[in-house]
Amino acid sequence: MTVPVIRVAPSAANRAVSLLRTIQFTHPPNCPCHTNPGHHHHNQRQQISLANNVRRHLATPTDPSQQKEYAFEMAASSIRFGPGATKEVGMDFKNLGAKRVCIVTDTNVAQLDAMKQATEGLAREGVEFTVFDKVRTEPKDSSIKEAIAFAKPYNPDAFLAVGGGSVIDTAKLMNLYTVFHDADFLDFVNAPLGKGLPVTKPLKPLVAVPTTAGTGSETTGTAIFDLVSKKAKTGVAHRALKPTLGICDPLNTRTMPSAVHASSGLDVLCHSLESYTAIPYYERKPRPTNPINRPAYQGANPISDIFSLNALRSTVKYLPRAVRDPEDFEAQEQMLLAATLAGVGFGNAGVHLCHGMSYPISGQNPGYKHAGYNVDHPIIPHGVSVAVTAPAVFRFTAASNPDRHLEAAEAFGVDISNVKRESAGEVLGEAIAKFLVSLGDQPRGLKELGFSSADIDGLVEGTIPQKRVLMLAPSLSEELNAEKEELRTLFENSLEY
Incomplete structure (x- = not known):
C-alpha cells in the first residue's frame, strides 16, 4: 500500500501558526502558576517559542548544513543521594553481575573513608577488585593513557570511581578505551583536536562516588583532560560515557578543604x-x-x-x-x-x-x-x-x-x-x-x-x-x-x- 505524502504549503503553515497562537493566547491553561500575573511574561515567551518551533519545523532549509535543530534529548545517570549510601556499592556490583571491578581513585582519596566504605562493600559481597590510585588532579593525556594501560590487561567487568571530577573523568576514559581496545587515543576526542567519532556500542557499568561537590561528572557523559601538545584542554563527550549510577553521599564531601x-x-x-x-x-x-x-x-x-x-x-x-x-x-x-x-x-x-x-x-x-x-x-x-x-x-x-x-x-x-x-x-x-x-x-x-x-x-x-x-x-x-x-x-x- 502506498502512503500518500502530505506537503504543507507556506500559506497553510502560516495559517497553522496563526491558529496555534490564537488558541494559546485566548485560552491560557487553568493552572494556578499560569494565572499568577507574575508568571505571565514567562508563559507568553513559552507560547511564542512553541509557535516559532512549529514555523521552523514547517519551513526547513534545503541545505543540510543550515538546518537548525528541532529536538532535544535528555540523558543523565541514575542518582542515589543520601548520607551513608556509599556502603551499598558492593551490593550494586553484585546486582549488576560484575565479578571483577577496577576501582579508580587518587592517592589522597585512597586514604579516606569513602574508599574504605567502597572496598569493604565489595569484599563483603565477594566481588574481586583491583585499585588504580594514580589519577592526576587536572588530568593530562599522559596520565589518562597510563590509566588506560592499567585497565586493559585487567579487563574488568565494571568500573568504580571514587573521587572528584578528575577521578570520574579518568574512569570514563578507561572504560571507553577498554571496550574499544584497538582504538587510537584521538578517535573519540572532540573535533577538531580529535576525530570526534560517535561511541557505537555500550560501555561497561561505571559507578561514580563523588568526593567533591563541583563537577557533576557523576551525571554526565563528558570527560576532560589536558592535551599537552596543543596547550589546551579537550576531552570526549558522548552519552555512552555517563556513569550507570552516581552515589552522592554527603558524608564523602566533609573531608574537602x-x-x-x-x-x-x-x-x-x-x-x-x-x-x-x-x-x-x-x-x-x-x-x-x-x-x-x-x-x-x-x-x-x-x-x-x-x-x-x-x-x-x-x-x-x-x-x-x-x-x-x-x-x-x-x-x-x-x-x-x-x-x-x-x-x-x-x-x-x-x-x-x-x-x-x-x-x-x-x-x-x-x-x-x-x-x-x-x-x-x-x-x-x-x-x-x-x-x-x-x-x-x-x-x-x-x-x-x-x-x-x-x-x-x-x-x-x-x-x-x-x-x-x-x-x-x-x-x-x-x-x-x-x-x-x-x-x-x-x-x-x-x-x-x-x-x-x-x-x-x-x-x-x-x-x-x-x-x-x-x-x-x-x-x-x-x-x-x-x-x-x-x-x-x-x-x-x-x-x-
Whole structure:
C-alpha cells in the first residue's frame, strides 16, 4: 500500500501558526502558576517559542548544513543521594553481575573513608577488585593513557570511581578505551583536536562516588583532560560515557578543604550560569542526520533550565556557608545536591565561554599553585579557571537574552524590578564579581594567576579549538577573525576585576 505524502504549503503553515497562537493566547491553561500575573511574561515567551518551533519545523532549509535543530534529548545517570549510601556499592556490583571491578581513585582519596566504605562493600559481597590510585588532579593525556594501560590487561567487568571530577573523568576514559581496545587515543576526542567519532556500542557499568561537590561528572557523559601538545584542554563527550549510577553521599564531601569547597563550588556556579544562558537548542546547527550524532551539549532547553536555575540559587545561598564553616554539614549537603543538579543541566544543555576560555588558562598555567591543594605541581583548579572570566563573559553575552541574564542576577539577590534590559550584562557581571570577592582567597583576574597582556594571543589560540562549547556561546561571532577579536577583548577584560 502506498502512503500518500502530505506537503504543507507556506500559506497553510502560516495559517497553522496563526491558529496555534490564537488558541494559546485566548485560552491560557487553568493552572494556578499560569494565572499568577507574575508568571505571565514567562508563559507568553513559552507560547511564542512553541509557535516559532512549529514555523521552523514547517519551513526547513534545503541545505543540510543550515538546518537548525528541532529536538532535544535528555540523558543523565541514575542518582542515589543520601548520607551513608556509599556502603551499598558492593551490593550494586553484585546486582549488576560484575565479578571483577577496577576501582579508580587518587592517592589522597585512597586514604579516606569513602574508599574504605567502597572496598569493604565489595569484599563483603565477594566481588574481586583491583585499585588504580594514580589519577592526576587536572588530568593530562599522559596520565589518562597510563590509566588506560592499567585497565586493559585487567579487563574488568565494571568500573568504580571514587573521587572528584578528575577521578570520574579518568574512569570514563578507561572504560571507553577498554571496550574499544584497538582504538587510537584521538578517535573519540572532540573535533577538531580529535576525530570526534560517535561511541557505537555500550560501555561497561561505571559507578561514580563523588568526593567533591563541583563537577557533576557523576551525571554526565563528558570527560576532560589536558592535551599537552596543543596547550589546551579537550576531552570526549558522548552519552555512552555517563556513569550507570552516581552515589552522592554527603558524608564523602566533609573531608574537602575550604579551598576545594570554594573552587569546586565555582564550577557549579558557572555550569549553572552557562547552561542557562547558552543558545536555545533550536538555534543550534546543523541538525544531525542520525540521532546517534546528536551532541550531548545541545543548547538551553526547558528541562535543563529547571535544573540549572535551581542549582544557581542553591550555590549562591550555600557555597559561602560551606567555604566559611567546615562544620556546616547542611551547606555541604546542599552543595553536593546543587552540583548534581547542575550536572544534569549542563550535561544536556552544555556550557560556553567560561569553560571554553578556561581550558587554555589551565593548560598554559605560568606556574600558579592554588592554596589548599595537596599536589606536587602547579595547578589552577578548574573552578578557579572558569570563574575568573565570568564577570566579563556575562557582561558580553547579556545582549543575546537580557531576560535570562536578569533572572540570573536576581538569583544573586539583585532587585531587578527597575533595571533596564540593556543594563542586564553590567548588573549580572557586577553581581558575579561581588560574589567571587565575598568568598575570599579568590584571584581577582588573570593577572593574579600570573598572566599578562603578552599571554592573551596564546590564550585566544587555545580557545579557538573548543568548538563544542563555543558553538553554544550567545553573542559570539561565527566569522573567525571577528571571533578572535571578541575573545581577545574578553581575556583583556578578565585580567583584573
